[in-house]
Amino acid sequence: MNKAIEIVDLSVKFPSRGGFVEALSHINFSVETGQVCAFLGPNGAGKTTTIHVLLGFLAATEGMAKIFGEDVRKSIARQRIGYLAEHPDTYRFLTGREALSITGRLFGMTGRTLQSNVNAILAMLDMTSAANRKISTYSRGMMQRICLGQSLINNPDLIILDEPTGGLDPIGRMNIRKIIGRLRDEGKTIFFSSHELSEAETVCDHLVIISSGNIVVSGAINKLIKPGENLEKYFMKTIQTAAIHD
Ligand SMILES: Nc1ncnc2c1ncn2[C@@H]1O[C@H](COP(=O)(O)OP(=O)(O)OP(=O)(O)O)[C@@H](O)[C@H]1O
Numbered sequence: 705m706n707k708a709i710e711i712v713d714l715s716v717k718f719p720s721r722g723g724f725v726e727a728l729s730h731i732n733f734s735v736e737t738g739q740v741c742a743f744l745g746p747n748g749a750g751k752t753t754t755i756h757v758l759l760g761f762l763a764a765t766e767g768m769a770k771i772f773g774e775d776v777r778k779s780i781a782r783q784r785i786g787y788l789a790e791h792p793d794t795y796r797f798l799t800g801r802e803a804l805s806i807t808g809r810l811f812g813m814t815g816r817t818l819q820s821n822v823n824a825i826l827a828m829l830d831m832t833s834a835a836n837r838k839i840s841t842y843s844r845g846m847m848q849r850i851c852l853g854q855s856l857i858n859n860p861d862l863i864i865l866d867e868p869t870g871g872l873d874p875i876g877r878m879n880i881r882k883i884i885g886r887l888r889d890e891g892k893t894i895f896f897s898s899h900e901l902s903e904a905e906t907v908c909d910h911l912v913i914i915s916s917g918n919i920v921v922s923g924a925i926n927k928l929i930k931p932g933e934n935l936e937k938y939f940m941k942t943i944q945t946a947a948i949h950d
């Protein structure tokens with residue numbers, strides 16, 4: 705199997721009050737192509753920092769990150785990624801259809817190809833009936849779905865979602881879960897952070913758990929979680945053990 709994500713000995717330090725905060729401390733993990741990997745950890749553990757390094761927004765202090773074998777510092781590494789930010793937002797004066805069309809044009813799509821891609825994404829997100837309304841009239845869940853659509857318009861092979869279900873109601877969360885399931889069935893690699901453990905458990909096949917900038921677990925969910933245990937129990941146990949050894 706090829707590695708969609710490979711993180712090797714990665715550290716990130718932020719300057720702070722004359723010293724520094726070590727947000728990531730020599731972390732290592734990888735995600736194989738076709739996996740759906742949940743990236744879990746308490747608030748401030750380092751999930752968004754890791755994702756920002758993968759996207760080239762932040763430079764590593766030490767170590768490196770690769771996407772499909774390319775160092776993330778090269779722009780070519782980002783061509784096959786779709787990304788949904790932790791607090792997604794877009795131009796609210798556009799309609800949903802316009803937002804998707806503009807994003808498609810940024811990737812060089814025109815004419816019928818653009819139109820059919822936009823229609824396919826709208827249908828997948830269940831947004832066809834709201835497509836011609838201004839985004840300013842959308843609910844939070846609809847905004848989340850349109851931003852997810854923007855991240856999918858270039859048909860990316862690796863989809864990175866930073867808390868895709870954050871702040872959504874149960875129906876909104878279920879919609880996102882279904883979309884992740886559909887993307888998985890299309891053979892995409894999905895790497896998503898989440899605090900919704902019961903939901904993460906239903907869609908992921910792999911787990912990476914981070915705590916205080918250290919990876920504490922990484923592996924296949926069916927090997928890590930014993931029969932009778934669930935992800936929530938496993939997560940609490942793992943985080944408590946990590947805190948004792950911290
Ligand atoms: N620009 C920055 N300057 C200083 N410290 C930062 C900066 N960005 C993040 N940090 C620190 O790095 C650590 C990791 O933050 P990060 O946002 O990656 O956590 P997270 O796991 O995404 O948390 P959450 O679940 O709350 O989103 C935290 O201690 C945070 O305060």
Ligand SMILES: [Mg+2]
Nearest residue numbers: 751752753790
């Ligand atoms: Mg975060």
